Amino acid sequence: MNIYKELDINLSECTDEQIKNVARLTAYHSNVLLRNQELSKDEYARILALWGDKTKHHAWYEDPDHHQIQYVTNRSMPELGGKRGIFPRGELEWHCNGTLALDPEDCVTLYCKVPTKDRCDTIFLNGVEAYKDLSQDIKDKIENSYCMITNDLRSFHRADFPHLITRPEKPRILSSDRAYTISEDQVTPEEAQDLHNIQGRNRGKDSAIYKEMMRRKKEYSVEGARWKYVYKKLVHKHQVTNQKGLYFPFLNIVGFHDIPEEEWKDLYAHLVEHYLKYQYSHDWKAGDLMLFDQTQAMHKRQPFPLKENGEQQDRLLWRGIFYYEGGV
């Protein structure tokens, strides 16, 4: 199964053109893995800029001098004034980048600086391979469906991002698991605000995605309805490869817009069971760099293993993000 691609190259020795091609390969293979990379912050930030990440993200977890680098860590970071990075706790359930956001970045990169002693894998699902193997009946049924995506936090339903569709359907997510719940005592109010704000990120009102999200809002919003949704195509056509793949962030899904409600549960259960077969679990070693697509894929992280004294083992990944249009 074509779930990930390993490349035997050293980024420090590549030309800019070769570096850009690595990002492009992510569109074709979903996950691209490079081992034994020795990158300084300057080099990693420069590579991410080549892949198109040029703007600041204005969030506490980005390095103040290299804004392309975000810290995913349970360590307290001197670079962040002693704060920990993003996702500093426990297990991260199945998700993809910016599920509820207007215009989330197409790819995420993780570069392992400090792995845990015992395994703390990131597990990846490949929505292109999963889609290929669906039965023709199911393919026909879901061809034009939008996933009705939401979360069940009250603050989300009070949010006023321009892309949110208002609907009368109660936000009853079809799974009882949650991707990552952040209750008020786990992040500071400022951090909670950063996490909230990034859902509105976008490439500007003239971008194709912004216009399309506004069009959807107009078409599917019910005036005066109480609950907020994001609609995304379940069968996504990749902008680089034109391949079809599942966009199915199944821990945030209430239903499918053009399928009768009494069929949602069975279809959902079938798709989740099928999708979970297309996975690759990555056991991190220092120097591993993984690039992974977010438009037709999902990922999760295993719980942090503990030390003998009961504390979590340290783990530090340098994260990056980019859009395909950027440098690719």
Ligand SMILES: O=C(O)CCC(=O)C(=O)O
């Ligand atoms: O910590 C991990 O392994 C995954 C982090 C993650 O989900 C992300 O950076 O998007």
Ligand SMILES: [Fe+2]
């Ligand atoms: Fe993630």
